[in-house]
Amino acid sequence: xxxxxxxxxxxxxxxxxxxxxxxxxxxxxxxxxxxxxxxxxxxxxxxxxxxxxxxxxxxxxxxxxxxxxxxxxxxxxxxxxxxxxxxxxxxxxxxxxxxxxxxxxxxxxxxxxxxxxxxxxxxxxxxxxxxxxxxxxxxxxxxxxxxxxxxxxxxxxxxxxxxxxxxxxxxxxxxxxxxxxxxxxxxxxxxxxxxxxxxxxxxxxxxxxxxxxxxxxxxxxxxxxxxxxxxxxxxxxxxxxxxxxxxxxxxxxxxxxxxxxxxxxxxxxxxxxxxxxx
Numbered sequence: 001x002x003x004x005x006x007x008x009x010x011x012x013x014x015x016x017x018x019x020x021x022x023x024x025x026x027x028x029x030x031x032x033x034x035x036x037x038x039x040x041x042x043x044x045x046x047x048x049x050x051x052x053x054x055x056x057x058x059x060x061x062x063x064x065x066x067x068x069x070x071x072x073x074x075x076x077x078x079x080x081x082x083x084x085x086x087x088x089x090x091x092x093x094x095x096x097x098x099x100x101x102x103x104x105x106x107x108x109x110x111x112x113x114x115x116x117x118x119x120x121x122x123x124x125x126x127x128x129x130x131x132x133x134x135x136x137x138x139x140x141x142x143x144x145x146x147x148x149x150x151x152x153x154x155x156x157x158x159x160x161x162x163x164x165x166x167x168x169x170x171x172x173x174x175x176x177x178x179x180x181x182x183x184x185x186x187x188x189x190x191x192x193x194x195x196x197x198x199x200x201x202x203x204x205x206x207x208x209x210x211x212x213x214x215x216x217x218x219x220x221x222x223x224x225x226x227x228x229x230x231x232x233x234x235x236x237x238x239x240x241x242x243x244x245x246x247x248x249x250x251x252x253x254x255x256x257x258x259x260x261x262x263x264x265x266x267x268x269x270x271x272x273x274x275x276x277x278x
Contacts, residue, residue: 004273006036007227008074011220012067012093013082014043014055014110020261021047021213026080029220033242034269035227038074040066043083049212049256060088067096077227078104080220081132085120090127097135104226107136108219111145125149133172137194138232140176140219141167157188157200164192176222176236178215180205187244191236199233203244208251210260217262218243228272 009030016022023039030037042063044056070076079097084090097105109128111120125148133139143154149170150163157179164177179188184205191199221239230238243262250263 003276005276006271007034007078007224007229007274008036008038008076009220009223009227010038010040010070010074010076010079011082011223012040012042012063012079012084013216014045014085015041016045016047016213018048018212018256018261020049020255020259021216022082025213025216025261025264026082026220028264029217029242030224032264032268033221033224033228034272035077035224036074036271038070038076040070042089043085045083048258049260050258055085057086060086060092063089064092064096067093071096071100075100076103078106078223080223081105081107081136082216082219083110083120084128084132085124087121087124087127090124090131094131094135104223105136105138106219106223106226107132107139108215109139109141109145109149110215111141111148129170133170136172137226138174138176138222138236139167139172140178140215140222142178142180142215143182146177155182157182157190160188160190161198164190164198168192174232176218178218180211180214189240191233193233199236201237201240203240206247206251208247208260209258210250210253210255210262211247212259212261214243214247214262217246217264 011026013023027037046053146163150166174194175192177190187203187205189201221242225235246262249266
């Protein structure tokens with residue numbers, strides 16, 4: 001007789017041949033935090049640590065079939081959405097998700113890679129804002145993505161406050177704005193919560209280029225903590241700490257010739273057992 005289930009997290013994201021970002025980083029993060037990862041592949045970027053070489057689309061019908069197949073069998077405690085690079089994909093994902101009960105939804109609006117390469121079609125941005133933002137419980141743009149969404153330069157923490165309010169006004173429920181690209185001695189991030197409060201976080205900035213996939217990792221970590229039953233505020237705090245530690249423990253490692261990955265398994269946890277309710 002089956003007695004337990006695992007907290008499950010579905011990642012809807014793109015591929016990364018080098019294993020440091022995208023759906024691979026999501027699986028590593030979800031697994032390291034004691035949850036069970038399921039996946040839906042949205043795109044096949046050809047990339048390594050030096051950058052993205054090309055991007056091949058997964059047909060919308062294939063994405064739709066993947067979604068139904070996973071959701072009908074292993075309904076997740078949380079969903080993380082990453083690369084959605086076309087209007088058709090936005091339509092497909094929203095159409096399917098609206099047929100199922102709501103669950104925790106984290107959206108990382110992947111538009112620009114750590115390497116600086118643009119990963120999304122321009123015409124898709126408005127569709128994302130109109131359709132995916134209202135569905136998401138939290139979005140997690142980096143500063144490059146926030147510049148696109150807020151349509152303003154962001155060079156200071158004060159700019160981050162202004163940009164965050166502009167992005168939240170687009171219709172998202174809550175927002176974690178990551179300030180890793182600011183030219184400062186420490187990292188600052190701002191969490192604009194659904195109750196209108198802004199929480200400011202500070203952490204040490206390490207001298208390393210091993211930050212490839214840090215955004216994917218952060219959004220997956222938030223989803224994982226939510227799947228475990230953590231509150232939104234605590235999930236945001238814990239996920240940022242996890243990423244900080246993953247960067248620290250991977251900062252001196254040589255993996256590839258460009259922007260290396262994080263150490264997702266610096267302190268892996270066993271799969272969490274939730275007793276089945278009968």
